Amino acid sequence: MVEVAASHLPPDVTLGDDALRLLRDNREQLLRMVHRTMLADQEAYPASPHPLQRYQQVEQQCAWWNDERLQGLLRAVNGETGEAEQFFSQPLASELLRWKNRLAVLPGVTFLHLARYMLATRHRSRLFWSDDGFIAWRSRQPAGSIDLRMLDAAMRAAGDTQDGVGLACLAERYYREPYPHAVLPAQCIWPFFEQRPDLIEQGLGLSADPRVPPDRLQLDATLGVLATFPVLPQRWLPRVMEIALGESRQLRGLAQQLLATAPEIVSQVAASLASERQELRIRAAQWLGRLGDPGAVPALYRAVQREKRDAASAALLSALELLGADLAPLLAPDVLLAQARKGLKARQPAGLAWFDFSALPACRWLDGAPVDADIVRWWLVLACKLKEPAGNPLLMRYLGLLQPGSRAALGETVLRQFIAHDARSVKSTLYGFEMTDYVGSAIGEKGVLALACHAPGPLAVALLQDFMRDHYLRRAQIEALLESLAAGCDPAVIQLLLAVARRYRTASVQDKARLLVERVAAAMGWSAGQLADRTIAYAGLDDGGRLALRYGERQYVLTLGTGLKPVLHNAEGKAVAALPEPRQGDDPASIKEGKRQLSSCKKAVAQVVRLETARLYESMCAGRLWAAGEWRQYLHRHPITGRLLQQLVWLELAPDGELRQVFRPAEDGSLLDARDNEVALADDSMLRLAHAVLLDAERIAAWRRHLRDYKNTPLFAQFDHRAPDPALLAGLEIDDRLGWTGNNFSLRTAFGKRGWVRGAALDGGVFDAYQKDVASAGLRANISFTGSQLPEERQPAALRTLSFLRLADLQVVPLAEVPPVLLAEAHADYHAVAMTCGYDENWESRTPF
Numbered sequence: 001m002v003e004v005a006a007s008h009l010p011p012d013v014t015l016g017d018d019a020l021r022l023l024r025d026n027r028e029q030l031l032r033m034v035h036r037t038m039l040a041d042q043e044a045y046p047a048s049p050h051p052l053q054r055y056q057q058v059e060q061q062c063a064w065w066n067d068e069r070l071q072g073l074l075r076a077v078n079g080e081t082g083e084a085e086q087f088f089s090q091p092l093a094s095e096l097l098r099w100k101n102r103l104a105v106l107p108g109v110t111f112l113h114l115a116r117y118m119l120a121t122r123h124r125s126r127l128f129w130s131d132d133g134f135i136a137w138r139s140r141q142p143a144g145s146i147d148l149r150m151l152d153a154a155m156r157a158a159g160d161t162q163d164g165v166g167l168a169c170l171a172e173r174y175y176r177e178p179y180p181h182a183v184l185p186a187q188c189i190w191p192f193f194e195q196r197p198d199l200i201e202q203g204l205g206l207s208a209d210p211r212v213p214p215d216r217l218q219l220d221a222t223l224g225v226l227a228t229f230p231v232l233p234q235r236w237l238p239r240v241m242e243i244a245l246g247e248s249r250q251l252r253g254l255a256q257q258l259l260a261t262a263p264e265i266v267s268q269v270a271a272s273l274a275s276e277r278q279e280l281r282i283r284a285a286q287w288l289g290r291l292g293d294p295g296a297v298p299a300l301y302r303a304v305q306r307e308k309r310d311a312a313s314a315a316l317l318s319a320l321e322l323l324g325a326d327l328a329p330l331l332a333p334d335v336l337l338a339q340a341r342k343g344l345k346a347r348q349p350a351g352l353a354w355f356d357f358s359a360l361p362a363c364r365w366l367d368g369a370p371v372d373a374d375i376v377r378w379w380l381v382l383a384c385k386l387k388e389p390a391g392n393p394l395l396m397r398y399l400g401l402l403q404p405g406s407r408a409a410l411g412e413t414v415l416r417q418f419i420a421h422d423a424r425s426v427k428s429t430l431y432g433f434e435m436t437d438y439v440g441s442a443i444g445e446k447g448v449l450a451l452a453c454h455a456p457g458p459l460a461v462a463l464l465q466d467f468m469r470d471h472y473l474r475r476a477q478i479e480a481l482l483e484s485l486a487a488g489c490d491p492a493v494i495q496l497l498l499a500v501a502r503r504y505r506t507a508s509v510q511d512k513a514r515l516l517v518e519r520v521a522a523a524m525g526w527s528a529g530q531l532a533d534r535t536i537a538y539a540g541l542d543d544g545g546r547l548a549l550r551y552g553e554r555q556y557v558l559t560l561g562t563g564l565k566p567v568l569h570n571a572e573g574k575a576v577a578a579l580p581e582p583r584q585g586d587d588p589a590s591i592k593e594g595k596r597q598l599s600s601c602k603k604a605v606a607q608v609v610r611l612e613t614a615r616l617y618e619s620m621c622a623g624r625l626w627a628a629g630e631w632r633q634y635l636h637r638h639p640i641t642g643r644l645l646q647q648l649v650w651l652e653l654a655p656d657g658e659l660r661q662v663f664r665p666a667e668d669g670s671l672l673d674a675r676d677n678e679v680a681l682a683d684d685s686m687l688r689l690a691h692a693v694l695l696d697a698e699r700i701a702a703w704r705r706h707l708r709d710y711k712n713t714p715l716f717a718q719f720d721h722r723a724p725d726p727a728l729l730a731g732l733e734i735d736d737r738l739g740w741t742g743n744n745f746s747l748r749t750a751f752g753k754r755g756w757v758r759g760a761a762l763d764g765g766v767f768d769a770y771q772k773d774v775a776s777a778g779l780r781a782n783i784s785f786t787g788s789q790l791p792e793e794r795q796p797a798a799l800r801t802l803s804f805l806r807l808a809d810l811q812v813v814p815l816a817e818v819p820p821v822l823l824a825e826a827h828a829d830y831h832a833v834a835m836t837c838g839y840d841e842n843w844e845s846r847t848p849f
Helices: 017-044 050-064 067-078 084-088 093-101 111-121 125-130 132-138 148-157 164-170 190-195 197-203 219-226 234-244 249-259 265-274 278-291 294-306 310-322 333-345 350-354 373-386 393-400 404-422 443-452 457-470 475-486 491-502 507-524 528-534 588-622 628-636 641-645 697-709 744-753 820-834
Strands: 425-430 433-438 547-551 554-560 566-569 650-653 659-665 686-689 740-743 766-774 779-789 796-806
Touching: 017 050, 017 067, 017 093, 067 084, 067 093, 067 111, 084 111, 093 111, 093 132, 111 125, 111 132, 111 148, 125 132, 125 164, 148 164, 148 190, 164 190, 164 197, 164 219, 190 197, 197 219, 219 234, 219 249, 234 249, 249 278, 265 278, 265 294, 278 294, 278 310, 294 310, 310 373, 310 393, 333 373, 350 373, 350 443, 373 393, 373 443, 393 443, 404 443, 404 457, 404 475, 443 475, 457 475, 457 491, 475 491, 475 507, 491 507, 491 528, 491 588, 507 528, 528 628, 547 588, 554 588, 566 588, 588 641, 588 686, 588 766, 588 820, 628 641, 628 686, 659 697, 740 744, 744 779, 744 796, 744 820, 766 820, 779 820, 796 820
Parallel strands: none
Antiparallel strands: 425 433, 547 554, 554 566, 650 659, 650 686, 740 796, 766 779, 779 796
């Protein structure tokens, strides 16, 4: 048994009268809740004696917990009695201690108090990490104050003999809960494991793990813990190196990140380029490319010269490309043609038989010379073999050798053929219902999409949106298409990714879009928000918000009118409802192009308004900050977004966060304060959207008057929703509208109007939550209710609680960690939806779930 390190024990504070009063109140609240449940069950099952019997049982148990015994329970929590087991093991002890996490967040409570009752009421000590009370307590501790050594010392002092802290870090997780090393600073993790190397040895598989599932130590968790060490201890380096070149892609990535700064890592990885196993050579080449050390170039060149396999050769060349090596000798047209003809002699992928190679466009090199058709055919075959729809550096380099028009034509051809083949289906009827059966699938050849990344953006978006609408069940294909097009970084595609990342019917596709947005932003050295700002579509408008149209021999100009509605003007400046009928003699191509431009502009403007309104609202909730210069360049001066900003109030903050002034952009481009004075922004300022929780009542009233005087309709409410009562924010959820009851249809309508979407269906097709993702804050607002079964039929439904989940792992986040504006807005929605219902004290008996 490991001894307790007394130096790391938290102070042993004695809880007094405040805690006793809280336990008394918990007892009364518990009894009232059970009484309500009894009445509801009696109404639902009038002939059953069980509800009354259960209530009488709990009533007797509550009566047993008189003040003297509650004092004994408190003494057990304080560690003052040798009779702790007598109190902790009594019925309702756990409920009294855990009721709404009130005791855990009581001032003065330490982890030692929590450890005493958690150990007594949980069958596995490691589950303390997922205890709601512990999570609520943890959220209120100063940053960096929770050290694993302190937790371990407290757990052992409370009687833990199961290595609860070590297992919480290394054993299998429950319900995707985050490991401690994903929550606490590194310096609070590694010193504990430096003292417990036996756990690391077992986690790496270097010594036998005596435990059985689910307590068996996990390799990925062990690598995560090792990543917190300032320097990886030498004795574990060989094993981590073995994992870094192993079969598991996930574990490879973790191990390679861990070894990125290890001494002599390049030479050690380069040694694997001589392996007899092709897969090992490929993994080594890919890793060297990611390491980014030019010192690997000579070894990669030597490996290329002796490599005989296409996939391994491509991996080696990709690594050289990433390292900035001179590939010109290897990319000469005659060299590429020789490679292509050699490759085409080999057996081609059988699954690629559907592709019409004769439809491939004639391409040209950057110097204008024609590209031999065999080269393009070989690229397609090679892409299919590599199975990387996002492309790899070599394929991207190949495409970079072509003229932009050739890249676009090739991308369009590949994209159209992939979608056409994958979407082939036949209609049939089964039991009177029309069914759609797919004839085949192109997902096995998804690698060809690497050559589609430069398809014209607007066209690619239109094709993909149609596919996503009509074939939304083809999740893998949609994700592959998104990956491919994201690699081209076209602004239209990026805006589509942002829209899908914000909201989409399939969670995995939405998650993929978020990942791709982050990947593209990182590649450009921007944040996801900056990427969104810099790719807002202009819809064909110039900086002044005008689009000149040529329609036959006539000229028209489109501008943005009230409500950002496009308005068409003739040559005399008069507004006209629509383009007139063509005149005799008008060029048909000009007429067609004029109509296309007008239609495209209207659609694009509507899309920008919809997307940017949602994004600005999300930015307000997340508390996003803009540098003043970027705000001016990418938002204020934009012909569409600049108009939206006029309907919003902004805060100018100093670099230290102090409020400098509050302003609104005016129609003439100036910035006004609430008294109509023109203001200027300092170059070092940061800007954010105003909200009621950020301003005092006097400023809010002044801005209400200002907007009313200007008859300015806000883009969305900024001053209507205040912060919830602080008393509601102690734990993990808000329940001040618990039991407000309506029906599932009215709830669906009310949530839908506020942008909330249905949560995932559970067992039996029942869903029990509506959700709203705020990706820029990494959070999901979650309002639970009693549930509704799919397909839905009208039935009673009652609201439950408001909580927030971390998007990365879907774990509940303490309310104290939620951005205050997001908390206020979600709480307001919770109350607004409740207003479509009404409180029913018998809600539990009224609802079927």
